[in-house]
Amino acid sequence: xxxxxxxxxxxxxxxxxxxxxxxxxxxxxxxxxxxxxxxxxxxxxxxxxxxxxxxxxxxxxxxxxxxxxxxxxxxxxxxxxxxxxxxxxxxxxxxxxxxxxxxxxxxxxxxxxxxxxxxxxxxxxxxxxxxxxxxxxxxxxxxxxxxxxxxxxxxxxxxxxxxxxxxxxxxxxxxxxxxxxxxxxxxxxxxxxxxxxxxxxxxxxxxxxxxxxxxxxxxxxxxxxxxxxxxxxxxxxxxxxxxxxxxxxx
Numbered sequence: 151x152x153x154x155x156x157x158x159x160x161x162x163x164x165x166x167x168x169x170x171x172x173x174x175x176x177x178x179x180x181x182x183x184x185x186x187x188x189x190x191x192x193x194x195x196x197x198x199x200x201x202x203x204x205x206x207x208x209x210x211x212x213x214x215x216x217x218x219x220x221x222x223x224x225x226x227x228x229x230x231x232x233x234x235x236x237x238x239x240x241x242x243x244x245x246x247x248x249x250x251x252x253x254x255x256x257x258x259x260x261x262x263x264x265x266x267x268x269x270x271x272x273x274x275x276x277x278x279x280x281x282x283x284x285x286x287x288x289x290x291x292x293x294x295x296x297x298x299x300x301x302x303x304x305x306x307x308x309x310x311x312x313x314x315x316x317x318x319x320x321x322x323x324x325x326x327x328x329x330x331x332x333x334x335x336x337x338x339x340x341x342x343x344x345x346x347x348x349x350x351x352x353x354x355x356x357x358x359x360x361x362x363x364x365x366x367x368x369x370x371x372x373x374x375x376x377x378x379x380x381x382x383x384x385x386x387x388x389x390x391x392x393x394x395x396x397x398x399x400x
Contacts, residue, residue, distance in 0.1 A: 172237060178383050179233070179248045186255050193262045193297055201268035204299055208358040209351075214273055216282035218349035219289060225303050225346045232310045232339070236317070243317040245384040246375050247309060252382055253371045254305040254364075262297040269295050271354045286353055293355070300364035301356045307343040308368040314339040316376050 229251075236244035272295060276283040314336045319327040350356040374380045 175241060175244070176237060179252070182248075182252055186259065189259050190297075193259065194294055198266045198296075201266045201296060204267050204269045204357045204359060205271070206357060206359050209269075209271055212351050212358065214277070214354055215352040216276070216280065216286045218345075218352040219282055219285045220349075221342065221345040222289070222303070222349035222353055222355065223285070224342065225307065228342055228346065229306050229310060232313060236313060239321045240317060241322060242384075243313060245381050246316070247313040249380060249382045250309040250312070250368075250371055250375050251306055253374070254300070254309065254367060255302060257367060258297075258300060258302050258305070261299060265299075267297060267299055269298055269354075269357050271295075271357065273354065289353070289355075295355075298356055299360040300367050301350050301360040302364070303350050303356070304347045304361050304364035305368050307346045308365065308372075311340050311343045312368075312372055312376070 233244065233247060233251075236247050272290060276287065319332040321327075347361060350361060351358060
């Protein structure tokens with residue numbers, strides 16, 4: 151009977167059981183996120199002389215519900231957990247997910263540079279004094295109402311939903327998750343993603359147009375990644391078949 155000790159280092163990397171291999175896979179996206187966060191911080195502190203005001207008639211019809219700050223803040227672990235889970239379970243799905251995120255966030259940075267924008271929808275006074283309004287107030291203090299379109303909260307949430315639905319839930323080791331498990335987590339990802347999307351408007355962080363533009367951008371990127379298999383990240387298993395190294399099974 152073959153044990154883990156009899157498996158070569160290359161086989162462990164290929165099946166996803168080698169942690170160092172996972173860390174190497176994670177490194178490109180980790181480096182990209184550092185560059186992205188630095189770029190975002192520079193843009194946020196860049197005092198522009200002119201900002202285009204983002205506003206639509208639909209924004210005036212959307213109420214303010216401070217309780218939606220909860221799903222808004224859940225976006226951070228939502229995207230992170232999805233990425234780490236895919237990294238550990240299926241690297242092709244992980245690379246597709248990361249490519250989607252990277253394209254969307256890069257477009258957002260470019261738009262913010264060439265088209266500085268702002269919205270003036272935040273309420274001047276809170277409707278009451280509750281834990282939720284206090285959380286919204288702290289969020290407002292930490293995040294300026296500038297550089298909002300397309301909404302990365304919405305774009306990345308759609309990327310999570312797509313990742314859970316496009317992946318067949320078969321791991322790199324060959325394990326197939328049961329249909330009930332797959333349906334459960336797809337439902338959770340979809341419902342939470344939609345709540346996050348709604349929250350961007352219901353706590354007046356984003357305009358309706360920010361959400362629409364994010365959806366349109368995602369549709370284009372989704373086609374590029376999942377239909378034409380564009381990958382910005384990935385190992386040798388994702389390059390042209392003729393150029394892939396051949397592994398000899400023993």
